[in-house]
Amino acid sequence: MALETEKEVLGLSEVTIRFAGDSGDGMQLTGSQFSDTTALVGNDLGTLPDYPAEIRAPAGTLYGVSGFQLHFSSSDVHTPGDTPDVLVAMNPAALKINLKDLKEGGMIIANSDSFDAKNLKMAGYEKNPLEDDSLSRYKLVSIPITSLTGNALQDSGLSMKEITRCKNFFTLGLTYWLFNRPLEPTLNWIETKFSKNQAIADANAKVLKAGYYFGENTELFTTRYTVEPARLPKGIYRNVSGNEAIALGFVAASQRSGLPLFLGSYPITPASDILHYLSGYKNYGVKTFQAEDEIAGIASAIGASYGGSLAITTTSGPGMALKTEAMGLAVMTELPLVIINIQRGGPSTGLPTKTEQADLFQAVYGRNGESPIPVLATSTPSDCFYMSLEAARIAIKYMTPVILLSDGYIANGSEPWRIPHVDELPEIDVHFWEKKEGFAPYLRDENLARPWVKIGTPGLEHRIGGLEKAHITGNVSYDPDNHDFMVRMRAAKVKKIEDDIPGLEVQHEQEGELLVLGWGGTYGAITEAVLKLRAQGKKVSQAHLKYLFPFQKNLGEALKRFKKILIPEINLGQLSTIIRSEFLIAPISYTKVKGLPFKSSEIQNKILEVLGGGNGK
Amino acid sequence: MALETEKEVLGLSEVTIRFAGDSGDGMQLTGSQFSDTTALVGNDLGTLPDYPAEIRAPAGTLYGVSGFQLHFSSSDVHTPGDTPDVLVAMNPAALKINLKDLKEGGMIIANSDSFDAKNLKMAGYEKNPLEDDSLSRYKLVSIPITSLTGNALQDSGLSMKEITRCKNFFTLGLTYWLFNRPLEPTLNWIETKFSKNQAIADANAKVLKAGYYFGENTELFTTRYTVEPARLPKGIYRNVSGNEAIALGFVAASQRSGLPLFLGSYPITPASDILHYLSGYKNYGVKTFQAEDEIAGIASAIGASYGGSLAITTTSGPGMALKTEAMGLAVMTELPLVIINIQRGGPSTGLPTKTEQADLFQAVYGRNGESPIPVLATSTPSDCFYMSLEAARIAIKYMTPVILLSDGYIANGSEPWRIPHVDELPEIDVHFWEKKEGFAPYLRDENLARPWVKIGTPGLEHRIGGLEKAHITGNVSYDPDNHDFMVRMRAAKVKKIEDDIPGLEVQHEQEGELLVLGWGGTYGAITEAVLKLRAQGKKVSQAHLKYLFPFQKNLGEALKRFKKILIPEINLGQLSTIIRSEFLIAPISYTKVKGLPFKSSEIQNKILEVLGGGNGK
Amino acid sequence: MANNIDTPEVKYTAKDFTSDQDVRWCPGCGDYSILAQVQRTFPDIGVKKEKIVFVSGIGCSSRFPYYMNTYGFHGIHGRAAAIATGLKIARPDLSVWVATGDGDLMSIGGNHFIHTCRKNVDLKILLFNNRIYGLTKGQYSPTSEKGKITKSTPFGSVDYPFNPLSLALGAEASFVARTLDRDPKHLQEMIKRAAQHRGTAFLEIYQNCNIFNDGAFSILTEKETKADNVLVLEQGKPMVFGKENDKGIKLDGFTPVIIDLKEGKNSVNDCLVHDEKDPDPIRAFILAHMTDREGMPTPIGVLRQVSKETYDAGVERQIKYVTEKKGEGTLDKLLFNDSTWEAN
Amino acid sequence: MANNIDTPEVKYTAKDFTSDQDVRWCPGCGDYSILAQVQRTFPDIGVKKEKIVFVSGIGCSSRFPYYMNTYGFHGIHGRAAAIATGLKIARPDLSVWVATGDGDLMSIGGNHFIHTCRKNVDLKILLFNNRIYGLTKGQYSPTSEKGKITKSTPFGSVDYPFNPLSLALGAEASFVARTLDRDPKHLQEMIKRAAQHRGTAFLEIYQNCNIFNDGAFSILTEKETKADNVLVLEQGKPMVFGKENDKGIKLDGFTPVIIDLKEGKNSVNDCLVHDEKDPDPIRAFILAHMTDREGMPTPIGVLRQVSKETYDAGVERQIKYVTEKKGEGTLDKLLFNDSTWEAN
């Protein structure tokens, strides 16, 4: 619904906006609503929620500031944007923390009501920046959002506390107007969300509109902006976050394999949402078990897998550490299981709400004994859906635990996703062993996988466990030669998966001066950097790893064709280390461990530095 | 006490003997008594206990066989010996399992009483091998040990069951005679061990002598053997096992540092003995806490470390896995702590009583987040003492957790050890921060270590924990730049340790065709192999790593000086992988994962293969 | 017993439950008797062999599944209850049994144990309590008496033991019982009772480790002392024991005391009458703590048996309810939510 | 309270226990009151500030140590009791406190909790029970009521909650008490009582999480409903409650029932008299389970306080004994055992 208006409407190709305020100000909600609506109008987009580990840190404090950045465009979007064009600052602390990122000449929308002495002091401002000319380099629009919200709800009969809680909807309405977005999606959302409390629903709706019309009627804005829909491939789209896509991916895997889905999990940021989503899918036969701890989470999943379910367990770093021993059991019993690690800042409790890629070593090497487990990684929110299906496929086909790595940035970020048609999805076929003749629990098929037996099959009663198994019979065996054989057999089975996965695709030239090699959540920033530099005529290629162990067969070949390999990672160079040992080459490791994704500009600069004077030709 | 005797006495330079029988036959005790006595008479020696995971597997079964091999010599001993000269077989199963290893023409001492139909059948013998000529290639001495023991104890008043239990002392006495060893040490041991039960003490002593005199008087033996004392460096010696040496090492570290020793541990094979030894040292102020699980084991140690103790935790693979999360906490809180992993066969429960080196990856890489921990490894039983002191020194000086790796072979094996004089041991100096001025919990000293405060110091009250810490103040910090700084700071601190450890010493030529590089328990087998080949004129050098992370500074240099590097490991090549990534060279990885140490002959053959025709010149 | 009762056509014998693996326990170990009684009883519990699963942790006792010719899972130390919980939730049609030791269940596995009791997951837990760590060669366990001298406590342990029944009751277990390895009949009866119960059935079995803790329970098992030291609980019956049933238990306040039934002063009618069905856990708690006082007999039998919805049944109920309410999910319903848009 | 009483020269004020960190809990969180009462009470427990340590796990509640100006350790999730146990064994001279939540202590930390109670380690455990996972934004916890609708249980939880007091008693805790964040006086008194106890002192504090589980305890804290729903336990006093102290508790068998003290039929003399010192845990267990029945009041106060040797004291005793017996160890004694020989 784009209202008639006399105001000038300026078309933009892309916009980056950041909403910032107290953790109590509802900025995450404002941001996600803006994203969903923006997706609906057909822009491509990328998001970056960024909030503190505290639930509601005291109002006005610097560490209590919560932010949500959103980048939307009429063409492809790969990142949440490096520098916002618009900063919405609900209080002084939010302004203080976020101003440094704002684009030169960018717009600041500030809630002037909250710029009182107390808040200014807490944010460390001597003078009120809205009143001195310190912000002259920006387009400053200061609006008494709190009082305007109050006015709008004067006779709503709500308490003052409830009223002020609505103010983020004013901000949302205002920005909807400013960027010419419809109100309906949010109005509908409000209706269902607050169906239990009509008064609140009405208030929020009212304030949303108030914000919208305020933009319409005030003189503060002379122009509003529109961003044309992106020319996305034909199809039906929805907005999806990484964690939601993982939940959808495994329900899809359950449907495609005909196996009931079992999740054993213990809540932990930033993985908990997968548990939340899946526990809503009871009518898909999904069973979610909130265990007493992470060990019970994976142990219950192993039990469910032995019982014939598609079993998964979700966690983050510290929980991953606790699951280590049980992963070894899954390796020894050769049961299908997917272990999902949504990486966060470490070590230890570290930075629970921030993103990082520092659990790669742990995934590939972090177990006692020779304990090989395939490791996959997602690269974008929507990619989470497909990698989940792939992880399930490999686990079932090879009777092995599989580790799927994601991270906080992918998990909480969202993007438009073209919903695939059912027939685009891989069949996952499952063969439970049924016939009594010739059965032995540690027989091997052509994939070196052992038979999976559905408990309840008469005549196939058998025992498995964590002690070394005799080849074929699966009996406990301390025989030296058998142990050596089985250790190598388990390794060979996992290695064999390389024959069953797509080869690595190098983007752009297949050889030359520089290849930027990434994995996981750095995909967007690398892609944007590479495209921008190529647009400037630089020759630089890109490849992104989704299979970390085993590697794709053609990886070594692909790397050899480039003079230099640049590997950006949000850790101290873990992939680089593995590449070094695997291929005896020395990639250039570019690392940043700040709990934040790379900015594409950072990667661009690094590429330019690596290319030196030359432009890769 | 070497009796007068008319029998011919043959001098030998070295002997390897293996005692084998049911897990109920007391072979481990027999072996360790023989070792202690043999040490006492001044031979150098090496041992290899090898027993099943079951406590007393049913008598007569093949998997129930327990063995103890002992290699003693008048010159240096590096291994328990490849092929026994003498095999003591207490039953058919023991013969069946062990015969293949016996040297051509070696001696078999068999307990003929146990070669009855039932036992023969269980061992899978059609005919009695003592009676057909199937053993003609060996010196077979078959003796009715059970009945002879019975006769000796006719009027002891003991039950039949008790009497048969004594039969291993007959065997021991007999072999004492055969190899001319004194009875006193064992007689004394019996007195103290069975002080509570004089009847049993007397019986064992009686049977021991009976065995000895049987050898003396029977016609079965025409010769007895003597092995002259080894020319060991001047000094006072004792026999020590790896686990005992670790216990002694940390008590020594406690005495040298003046810090009380705290062990938090949960029993697990093959690490439990360290807990057993240390719990006997109460009068050294040692506190041992048998925790409810491994997590509580390390968590309690972290608490004790915060309280100012020298804190350690001991375990093996599966327990190590469980400690992973808490190790991260120790990294973040930067507290001194030594984590001792006595490696065993994996993955999962694997082969609990067998040896392996497959936890190196886990030690170096196996944690969530960037979580650097120094990793040290022991190489022989007596080396365990010194590496324990070294681990404690590094932990305290650098305020860091340290992982000390040993393995089942080192842990249970024993060797003569020249007891150092107190002043040969390093001082470990400890500086608790005491002054209030200028204190901050995350200050850094010249070693990048933070201050250690003894709780109870007035005015220094402070808080630490697992969330990221602000540099210096140690306050909780989510600041992006601080996180990046601290991640690199923790890494730099651990790297810095390389400046404070002895450089790597290469044995023999410092450059040339081939360097055999080892770590951990392979030391003896490699040394013997290298020495034997050099005696044959082959040019091959040797180096052994005790510092796995960080490496010694000169390692890269040392490796570059050799055309080929051979790395034998009891895993699938874990050190090789790390060497590859660190130095971008391709060592030759030689692996065997059978739950057993390398035989030096296996390594000799591999070296010859690598040298090809040439002899290293 | 499985939720969907699923009785075999043919009548099994003990042999049907005997696997082809030789039993590797020490000669004389109490575990043999437990294995034998389970194999003898299972033909009578009315569950098809292929629907039975034994899950265990690590320990001598945890080798149990290998010897049962049913499905079996030898897990990792302490995690049997957690593995079994996942299995039971995924497969409510199975009869899931846990074989575990006092170290496995009470030490490292304590948390999974109390949570299983709390959730009332339909598992039968057989605790082989020998008050020692057998497989690791004789360290003290959380059920070892204070002052116990073992390899890891050469001067005696300084901690108080758990009372497993008390802990289970504190965690709201719905079935709590105790028996003895050396009393085959009673052991068999208790196994049957556990099999019949829906919900967490916790059966503590005093088991002799003749290698590392020999005779720990001899006064309860030896002919001469048994009668005067064991109180056999029977539903609805007065608590009487002693060689000539000459002793009774009555309550003095909340404290059970022994009364003499011979010298006329007290009669059977003065004895406390056993009521395992009491909805309150108090009576059972009193019995569990009877041995806190010197000289009191050790109660064996079912201390408590009450019925409440099991966790796994609750999960099924909820899935059924939601599915009826929302209709069965399909991939299209799943992927195409109500905020999609079309690009063309 | 520390074993070696170690009283400060100067009298502290609450301010002395306030650290320089700003408190980061949500406005209105019950944790603020707990912090305030601890800071107000500590000047009276007679322990030097530098001898006090707060250990915690992870959770909103576990941020507690940062705000106390004593030594403090913010551990990892569920391990506070284990860390504190090691610290207390190593340093029996310290007063070691554990601040923890219902997820931290009852879910992932359950095993360490019951073992701490069993061993009677001299720790004071403050359980901030808000019946929810706060820090992870509102999943149900092991103390959440059955049917609870949360992020992880959108259709209601299907498991029964723990009764933390019952669990502690089942694990043989020597001090078991309960109080309310909104009753500062009582909370202060309970903190003092915990401080005085030698051994594991378990104090459950009902705490309101106004963001994810607001009002969970309101009927116990709101003026109108409090008096009729809370039973304040006082040693040696009859159990009386109600707006005009018009209700009493008496036992019918083992089941507590409410009697009306107004309508003459019953008098205070018919009421059960509270005895926290009863060596048997039965009375306390009855009180812990009082709320199993609809309509019964929630008891607050000390349910149980008995004295027995603490684990850490036992360790000291043994070290003293062995050292006296064997003499203090020296390096020479250690290394030169009795089977050495000389080579020259």
Ligand SMILES: Cc1ncc(C[n+]2csc(CCOP(=O)(O)OP(=O)(O)O)c2C)c(N)n1
């Ligand atoms: C994670 C882990 N920790 C420790 C061990 C070593 N371990 C094996 S069994 C056992 C205890 C056995 O005692 P219990 O459960 O009572 O069984 P029992 O042998 O007495 O029947 C221990 C500590 C292990 N296998 N895994």
Ligand SMILES: Cc1ncc(C[n+]2csc(CCOP(=O)(O)OP(=O)(O)O)c2C)c(N)n1
């Ligand atoms: C090993 C591990 N698992 C899970 C988490 C995530 N986590 C942090 S706090 C918490 C539960 C908090 O609940 P509670 O203990 O009741 O504390 P509250 O926030 O309610 O005060 C969880 C699951 C973690 N930090 N570490």
Ligand code: SF4
């Ligand atoms: S050690 Fe003890 S428990 Fe284990 S098998 Fe032997 S007798 Fe049985």
Ligand code: SF4
């Ligand atoms: S989330 Fe709840 S418990 Fe946590 S600080 Fe906020 S109000 Fe308190």
Ligand SMILES: [Mg+2]
């Ligand atoms: Mg046991």
Ligand SMILES: [Mg+2]
């Ligand atoms: Mg809570």
